[in-house]
Amino acid sequence: MDREAMSNEENYAFDVAGYLHVAGVLNREEVDALNQALDEVGENEGMLGWEGPHRKLFRDLLVHPQLVCYLNQIVGHGFRLDIAPRLLGHRDGEIGATLVGGDEPRNPSRAYFQQNGRRSCQGVKAIWALEDVAEGDGGLVVVQASHKSNVQTPGDLVAGSDEMGLVKQPRLSAGDLFLLAESTLQGVRPWNGDSKRLLTYWYASRAVIQSNPPGPGAQTESFPGWAKEAPPEQKAVMHRPGFKGSNPTPVLNTDGEKTWVEESSDVIHPSIYIRDPNSGIDEKEFYFWDLNGYLVVDGVMDEEWLARANEAVDKFQDRVEVGRELSGGSVSQAGTGRPLLSGLLDLPAPYNAPFRRMIAHPAVVERLNWMGGSGYRTGGATVFCAAFGTSGHSLHDGNEPMSPSRGYYFKNGRSYCETVTITWQLRDVEPGLGGFACVPGSHKTQYSLPPGVRTCDEPMGLVVQPAMKAGDVLFFMDGGCTHGALAWKNPVTRRGVLIKYQSKNSNWGGGVIDPQQRWGDMVEDMTEAQFAVMRGPERDGRHRTVPRLVVQDGQVSVSYNPEGDRYSAKYRKPGEKSE
Ligand SMILES: [Fe+2]
Structure with missing residues (x-):
């Protein structure tokens, strides 16, 4: 892929599911070379800094041309690495039943944004399969469409005690690339049998603060001169990313009289709505x-x-x-x-x-x-x-x-x-x-x-x-x-x-549609165009009985041609929209 634009199929798949499976990006030789390097070094992370020739392979993957094209489209230009590559599921506590992700409550630093054909998925995992992963092998699991969930993930699904028929384990072949939005509900389940190599790079949008690892400034305060003597609540809003006091970010609170810095870093983000235990909704x-x-x-x-x-x-x-x-x-x-x-x-x-x-x-x-x-x-x-x-x-x-x-x-x-x-x-x-x-x-x-x-x-x-x-x-x-x-x-x-x-909000047909029934004598001697807009509500599915008004050369006329009704009708194939 040397093009900048993903196909509609690829856009649709990532937009619907929160992930995209790209088959066969690496060939057999490339996969073998990566596996050989992993065998020889015998470690599961740190690849970009390995000694000798081994690291080149992993540095090449960091900006693999095909990957770059996808990330430019999905994350946006200026994307960057957030967490260094490693083999998925080899750290303590990484494997288990628990799932992470979901979009409620929304985390804007990891969320999926899409509008008018543009997209900014703030965090994406690029997962390179270096071995085949068959159905039932375990490992990576995802929940389709969860990057757009408006509802908080049920606790049982997060904990893995009830999968609700939603948890999918993707089947992958060696050389495949799996692009996964960070806000998609995901996890790493125990492998059934030998673990499989899923080499994972974490990418982020250019400005978002995600893992924010401690840098050389982590122990240093960074305040303008006047703020050195400022009270804690004023210092709290002057913190700078990467410096002392920025991770976790300070949490300010107030009673309307005074302001203080909370000891806990739990996010405060009030809503005027509360969950209703009496809603009658499961x-x-x-x-x-x-x-x-x-x-x-x-x-x-x-x-x-x-x-x-x-x-x-x-x-x-x-x-x-x-x-x-x-x-x-x-x-x-x-x-x-x-x-x-x-x-x-x-x-x-x-x-x-x-x-x-x-x-x-x-x-x-x-x-x-x-x-x-x-x-x-x-x-x-x-x-x-x-x-x-x-x-x-x-x-x-x-x-x-x-x-x-x-x-x-x-x-x-x-x-x-x-x-x-x-x-x-x-x-x-x-x-x-x-x-x-x-x-x-x-x-x-x-x-x-x-x-x-x-x-x-x-x-x-x-x-x-x-x-x-x-x-x-x-x-x-x-x-x-x-x-x-x-x-x-x-x-x-x-x-x-x-x-x-x-719903009660629209009419498929029937009821009082006819202008004469609706208005009586008021519609007498109207022109066809005037008469047309005096009708009652009717949806007009495939029967095309609803008159449309067309303006040409300043003249209004009546048409029954549905062409142009919908802004995107040009994309629609015959039979695609059932009426
Ligand atoms: Fe249908």
């Missing part, structure tokens, strides 16, 4: 939802309910309609059309009962209220009945391009999700055999969905297909989180009842 669920864009709630349906629901689907098999093949040109997910049985709420009694029971169930209401606020509504229930060989549904939606009526926003401890779709599992969804799939973290990405991720032909390790049990309920950010389905490869037919909810 904090692990809240974290999971904000992190991933979906949530699985276990065991909502009991055996009896499941039996009734399955019995109803069995009974009306003749109403199942096989729809289009939906893989969107995918090679890996191609198959037959998707079988659906819709109108479940309208089935004759008693067969509608198990489905009507779903739409306002306490487990649903409780969560929809915190996911997007009250006032939501649904239209109906459909059961997805994919059979062995049914195609996948190419992934669609996501935060880019933005769609305010369908997107996700987080502010002041609240989730604002405008569309939530719920799938009730009537049968087990096995791992690796197809079904609902999504890109955790895509509800916050600023980059457009790469074609290979859309088709799942090149999923870049970003796509998950959650395993579920019959009776589990899946919630996902329809519109916000990139989602779809993988081809069904289970001999047992899929049974997922899909129910969509829309």
Whole structure:
């Protein structure tokens, strides 16, 4: 790579996940030479200062051309080394269950910033795999999308006592480069078998203060002349990085009358909000939802309910309609059309009962209220009945391009999700055999969905297909989180009842739309353009029934062409945005 610009795939992967896996940066000879140097010296750190020819290899890696290109893009020009290279997991206390990172509370000296195509990830680990690391080998673990978490990491996840299905151990080949944002939740787990060599360099943005090791000035005060006699609280705000009194930084406090220097270095950073133990929200669920864009709630349906629901689907098999093949040109997910049985709420009694029971169930209401606020509504229930060989549904939606009526926003401890779709599992969804799939973290990405991720032909390790049990309920950010389905490869037919909810804030269609219904005689004899803006709210998905006004040569006319509706429509491929 001798270019300055990363590809959209690379930008998307780092932005969504908080890390980027670059395969095959070093060739076999380069890897062998590094391993040989490590064998000969027999130490796990200090490489840049080793004697003789050995250090050259490690100094070359410090500014490896391909790495420099990536760091210029990810950290920003002027990046620098913060912690000297060493083999990961060889220091006392470095290996364990504990994870570090996450973005709440935010640490601006390690955080991820992204805006208008530019990015400044304040800290990045460049991890060079010098040996293959296979699945289950242990070592480095990460939590996808955690560099953008708005919610504090649950204590059990930090401590490693509950992985919540989130902890991933990347598979690496010798010569690969793994770039990892410091704010991504990460850890080093015990190796299963021999430890593997992960040579790690810590880089930081040019101005940020991170590890700030003691320098020659660490024992020296650095104050202007007048401050030498100043009281401690005044000295405290005159400290200079690298000199005495700067690490840890002094903590000032006040009662409004006087100011003092705290003995503890614990950060003081007040908020007007406090955590509400009576919110009725399960904090692990809240974290999971904000992190991933979906949530699985276990065991909502009991055996009896499941039996009734399955019995109803069995009974009306003749109403199942096989729809289009939906893989969107995918090679890996191609198959037959998707079988659906819709109108479940309208089935004759008693067969509608198990489905009507779903739409306002306490487990649903409780969560929809915190996911997007009250006032939501649904239209109906459909059961997805994919059979062995049914195609996948190419992934669609996501935060880019933005769609305010369908997107996700987080502010002041609240989730604002405008569309939530719920799938009730009537049968087990096995791992690796197809079904609902999504890109955790895509509800916050600023980059457009790469074609290979859309088709799942090149999923870049970003796509998950959650395993579920019959009776589990899946919630996902329809519109916000990139989602779809993988081809069904289970001999047992899929049974997922899909129910969509829309917030009270926008209208998909229906209701009072017609100008005459809204305004009566007021719209009489209006021009087409005037009439067009007198309509009621309607979203206009794929039917293109909403008139748009176009100005050309100072003349206003009406168009039904959606082209140009969205600022980033030029990036959108046909079928990428489901409507
Ligand atoms: Fe969808």
